[in-house]
Amino acid sequence: MIENIKRKRLSKDERMRILNMFDGHCAYCGCKIEYNEMQIDHVIPLRRGGADTVENMLPACRSCNHYKSTLDLEDFRKMIEKMPDTLIRDSVTYKNAVRFGVVVPNKLPVIFYFENHPEPWEGAEAK
Numbered sequence: 001m002i003e004n005i006k007r008k009r010l011s012k013d014e015r016m017r018i019l020n021m022f023d024g025h026c027a028y029c030g031c032k033i034e035y036n037e038m039q040i041d042h043v044i045p046l047r048r049g050g051a052d053t054v055e056n057m058l059p060a061c062r063s064c065n066h067y068k069s070t071l072d073l074e075d076f077r078k079m080i081e082k083m084p085d086t087l088i089r090d091s092v093t094y095k096n097a098v099r100f101g102v103v104v105p106n107k108l109p110v111i112f113y114f115e116n117h118p119e120p121w122e123g124a125e126a127k
């Protein structure tokens with residue numbers, strides 16, 4: 001059974017402030033997100049004891065929020081860093097693309113968008 005965790009209901013103004021934290025970008029991959037498609041990620045997941053407060057929330061695209069799920073930041077980072085290995089293991093197409101040199105695995109450390117951008121929370125205004 002899925003445990004039901006009560007979440008804070010955010011006002012539109014609070015949601016706008018979260019979206020504007022990184023000028024409308026996903027805090028993880030940095031893609032541009034619209035208000036209606038923004039998901040709010042709990043950096044420390046509620047299931048891992050994270051607080052249901054705005055300080056523990058970041059704007060995320062659907063894909064990042066889905067992949068991060070109940071992982072904390074470092075486990076999410078490790079999962080992404082392992083993706084080339086996962087693809088080599090699981091995808092014949094990827095394996096062949098690497099073999100023929102049309103795809104080159106890049107084993108780089110993952111740096112999240114918000115880590116490269118100073119937190120603009122203080123100056124974020126609801127637009």
Ligand SMILES: [Zn+2]
Nearest residue numbers: 026029061064
């Ligand atoms: Zn994203």
